[in-house]
Amino acid sequence: MYLKHGTKQVAETGTATYTVTYTGAGSDTSSQPQTIDYTRTNTVDAVTGDVTAYGDWSVTGDTTSFTSVTTPVKTGYVADKASLTVEDATPTTETDTVTYLPVGTVTITKPDGTSTTTPYSNDQSDATKVTSFSVPSVAGYTAKVTGATKQADGTYLPDDATANTTVTYVADPQSIAVTYVDETTGQPITAKSFILTGVTDGSYANQLASDKWDFAADGYALDTAKNGSDPLTTLSGTFGATNGNVTVYLVHQTKTVTRTINITNPVTGETTTTTQVAHFTRAGTKDEVTGEVTYGAWTSLDNSFSALSVPEVAGYTASQTTVPAETVSASDDDSTVNVTYTADPQNITVTYVDAETGRAVKSFTLTGTTGSSYASQLADEAWDYAAAGYKLDTAKNATDPLSELSGTFGAQNAGVTVYLTHQTSTTTQTQTITRIINYLDPTTKELTSLTQTAELTRTVEEDLMTGAKTYSQRTTATWPSFTVPSVAGYTASPTVVPALVVKDGDGDVTVTIAYTKLVPNSSAASSSPASAASASATPNSASAGFSAANAATNSASAVSAAPAAVTNTAPTSRPH
Structure with missing residues (x-):
């Protein structure tokens, strides 16, 4: 009997994994693994x-595909x-490997031999690329770049990001x-003109030495x-560049004739020089076979010097006020005017x-020249006016004007006037005037004299130049009043x-005081002028009646006059 195997359905799961590994840029690293879950029925x-x-695989999770992995820029x-x-x-299980290589460099060598080497810069948007770089310009030179291509903006992009670029310069x-x-003639002399050729910083000294024209030999200047x-x-x-x-x-x-004018300032000592030049020219003819040059006569271009x-x-005062105009010829020598x-x-x-x-009482004159000193003359000539009885008139000269002189003559010098006044001396004079009062005691017959003195003063100002004197008004003084002593049985007058x-x-x-004896019961008689002796006031030089009116007048004067020194001398008594 034949039997057939039976079958069954069995579920199977699986996982897909993807990882990227990086190498060449230092420590090796890997990307974060990506996974996808699957299932199928077998x-x-x-x-x-x-x-x-x-069976067919089918995705079971949310992730259905691997995402693209961007290489990081290193x-x-x-x-x-x-x-x-x-x-x-x-x-x-899937893996990929990304390999890094070092970027190339750009070496820039300048015409002077200095060089710099710089690594390329990364393109931040693409890890496989670098950016372009700039090449500095050097005046007079053209840059030659090997390993990079010129861009539309004038920068250079390396042909290979890992290969090196060289920059050299070629002289223009x-x-x-x-x-x-x-x-x-106003025309170029084309037969003698030439062009020096070469490159920047190259020498043309030899070309110049061989090509330049000896124009003087051909009659030119x-x-x-x-x-x-x-x-x-x-x-x-x-x-150069x-x-x-x-x-x-x-x-x-041409030939020149020169006149040099030197003017020396007497104050500063500086010399100003003016140079005047007259020009003459002549043409030369060169024999092209023998090389001999034959010159014609000199012709004037400007043959005169202008006046100065x-x-x-x-x-x-200048030695001359003008340097005159002058006409010269080619045969004249150079000249100098000082x-x-x-x-x-x-x-x-x-x-x-x-x-x-x-009036002027004294004078003197200082003499010299501009800029010279007169200090010694002034010291010798200045007048000691004080010794002569004068003094400075400060109303007109606050200070002695001679003290303000500089001591050096200027371009202009004004005269000086010293105003003086007379010196004076002042003294005081005193006059003494005396009044003597005499009275005789009628009982004892003793004579008493009282002396009164008055001192009157005045000032005397003497001009020491002329001797003239000026007197002030004398002061006044007052003799004091005197009460006559009474004597019993007598009446004094006054x-x-x-x-x-x-x-x-x-x-x-x-x-002089007189006493009159009183008569009993006859007081009237005692007061009568006929029965009594009169008092008298007598100046020492003459006799005069001393009246009450005169006394009144003197008393009035005492009110208005300033008192002076008055002396009362104690009375002296002597027998009569």
Whole structure:
């Protein structure tokens, strides 16, 4: 009996894995593994357990496919793959390897020999690429780049990211055209013009030495008005990055005659020099066979010197006021004119004036020249006016004007006036005027004298120059009043000698007191002038009646006059 194996359906699961490994850029690393879960149903022999038929795999999870893996950028390295991906068909373990290599470098060598080497910069958007680089420009040179291609923006992209690039510089062609121009005709002398050729920083000294023209030998001279000096002598001998052409302006051979004018300032000592030049020219003919040059006669271009005015300097006289115009010929020699200055005579007159009379009392004159010193003269001549009885009039001269003089003559010098007044001395004079009062005691017959003195003063101002004296008003003084002593049985006349103001012009005075004996019961008689002796006031030089009116007048004067010294002398008594 034949039996057939039975079958059964068995489920199978599986996982697909994908990993990227990186190598060559330092420590090896790997990407994060990606996984996909699968399942399928297989037919299995129920007797032997063998799978008789496999089902199709199907994804069981959310992840249905592997994502592309972007290669990370490693500074200084480039990868062989920018990104990786794998088709997910069955549960398998898939791996890929990304290999990094160092980026190349760019070496830039300058014309001066200095060089720099720099690695390429990574393209941050693609790990397999580098970016382009810039090549610095050098004036007068063209860069030569090997290993990179120039881009539209002027930068260079390496042909191979891992290969090196070199940059060198090639000197550019250079030239300098030298043109000689005949200023007389205004035309270039093309037969003598030439071009120096070479490259930047290359020398053209030998070319210049062999090609430049000896124009003087052919009857030409440099036009110094346009070329101060031969411009070829200022060339460096080496081509620069840029090189200007040179034009040499020539005139027919010339000769100059020079007049030099030197003007020396007498104050500063500085010399100003003016140079005047007359130009002459002549043409030369060169024999091309023998090389001999034959010259013609000199022709004037400007054969005269213009006049020059000499500047004025205050206080000095120039040796000449003008350097005159002059016409010269080619055969004349150069000349020099030296202008000097002479100091002008100067003087200062010093006058001493008596301000009180308005008359000059003394004078002297300082003499010399501009810029010279008169200090010694002034010291010798200055007048000691104080010794002569004068003093400075400070109302007109606050200080002695001679003390303000500089001691050196200027371009202009004003005279000096010293105003003086007389010196004076002041003294005081005193006059003493005396009043003597005499009275006789009628009982004892003893005579008493009282002396009163008044001192009147005045000032005397004496002019020490003329001896003239000026007197002030004398002061006044007052003799005091005197009460006459009473004597019993007698009546004094007067009973009081009144005070009296003494003034200038008054003289000494003597007053005598008389006593009259009283008559009993006859008081009326005692007061009668006929029955009593009168008192008298007598100046020492003459007799005069002393009246009450005079006393009143003197008393009135005492009120208005200032008192002076008055002396009362104690009475003296003597028998009569």
